Amino acid sequence: MKTFVYIDHFKGEVQPASWEALGLGKSLGPVSAIVFGSGVDSIVKSAFEYGADEVFVADDEALKDYRAEPYSATLSALASSQSPDLILFPTTARTRELAAMSAVDLPTGVLTDISGLEANGDQFVATRPIYEGKLVEKTVCSGKPVMATIRGRAFPKPEADSSKSGTPTKVEVKADALTNVEGYSSSESAVNLGDAGVIVSGGRGVSNNPSLQPPTSMDERQAEIWRAHQGFALITELANMLGGAVGASRAAVDGGYIPYSHQVGQTGKVVTPDLYIACGISGAVQHLVGMRNAKLIVAINKDADAPVFKQARYGVVGDLFQIVPALTEAFRKKLGK
């Protein structure tokens, strides 16, 4: 068994699920990490500390920013020369592309967003959600190497051991690029719900605070969004207090209350935090399948019959505009912040 794990990072910041993938690889046997980029010594060092037996590194100016073509060509060449049985990736915007393109080169298949992997003889059987998480399939790949992108927080993260180190193996860089990266801006919509341990989410109810008086210059629609922004401010305060991320239902996104990148329950946005607090979300099917794998679900809604309560461990029937700030205060005291 020869397993490779691709360590995905953005400007040197490693996606935590990369280490979870490394842990999964380690559970199957010896594991080699793959690190691409420019000036990535510290990531190589971390890869050894997290348990990689070997690290393949392509450190080159041409790989400074992730770009689909040079990254996939370099990966395909490495896979062809080393013949691993399995290549694991965290599931990110970059790795979906990278795995997809290398799979065309090799050729092999990609199993995406997997939450389980069993070795069955020389076959790997992966578990993954389909139809927005309404169904689960077990799936196999007859190509070699099998490529799989793992869902964040589905596999345990190994402990880093700072006493471990090693010398990486250099990989030949295939620098041909078809795209140029011209710029980057982090934005308020930048959010990674997949890695979040705590998610506080808002739904349509977030715009319904009757005690707010929007500026009279606003029309009805502007006033609704204005109200929703005040509501999401309360949700953001609670999320910040708990070190979590802000999520949203489709209704809130469609209403223009918050960018769609916060949406839970759309295809591919199945989240698995330890704590999920749903505020003013009634619980459409897509939303429920998106969050049902959270360890602990708390629902706050003024409608006692809202379907969201059927998935929740704790529920509060009440006004989120009173309960959410009170909850932020309660945690402020209890957590000593």
Add this chain to the structure above:
Amino acid sequence: MKIIACIKQVPDSEAKVKAEGGKVSWGDAPLVINPFDEYAVEGALQQKEAQGGTVTALCVGTESAREALKHALAMGADEAILVSDVALNELDTAGAARVLAAAINKIGGVDMVVFGRQTLDNGSGLTPAQTARVLGWPMLGLAGQIKVQDGSVTVDRVIEEGRQTVNAKLPAVISVVQSIGEPRYPSFMGIRKASKAEIPVWSLSDIGASAPAPLVTRTELMKPPPRETTVEMITGDSPAEIADKLADKILAEKVL
């Protein structure tokens, strides 16, 4: 500019999909254009409006997929092509990409291919990049904005970490996200035009392709395990009291 919008037909998002005898069933729920692909059609139409040219909706599917193509026509696409062949029942994403690439090559002279970010059914989101790879064209994934100038295209990629501006020469493959803009509703004229449209059906031999053998196959299909839970309602005389009790309950669960 010659623009292709690639679409797929899927069961409606509201459908109660079930696992029946190892197959997916959706009862009598309607089949619709994949919702993410409506954004692809929207993005393609925006480029046509900005640059001039034509939009062709392209779909690999069964005869029923004509309805999804008609939706694209009703939105404003100029023509539609269905690739359908009994040999195509077992496609994986790479196989779909090879078939789409062959059809795109047959259409010829294409400047831009636009996809939705993923489908509601399989949801792996691999096909756009795989199509780009088969064509040997640049891949600009997860675009929230597209600008074409002097034979090159610049997109704002919406990724986990923020927005990244990426540029490539045309022809290129682009996948779009919802920030591209709400898909327009079909107009009355559009619906009339679509109902009368002739949609050519191409077989594998028409596009000079053979049926790609799937490398990824399903071995088992299940309902997700039910969540075993009973809800405990937290009550109190004031929001502060409720919040205090709820915070204690959450802390006792040791999830923080």
